[in-house]
Amino acid sequence: MTTQTITLKEICKEHKLCPRLSRMLLREAAKDEKKNPNLTKHHKPRTAWIWSKGSKALDEAMNILKTAK
Secondary structure (H helix, E strand, O other), X not given: OOOOEEEHHHHHHHHXXXXXXXXXXXXXXXXXXOOOHHHHHHOOOOOOOEEEOOOHHHHHHHHHHHXXX
């Protein structure tokens, strides 16, 4: 059975990223609605970073996390 969602923890493990740095980058990016409208709409404060596979918000998050390497 395949899951239809992906968490930040899974992304960090797969791409060997620091979870703390990744969360910080995503929080900063979520503040800028003009650059990251889908990420801003999708994430609510104090909730886990989780996305549906193939969503536009996930694409924006992955673009942001590319800078973490």
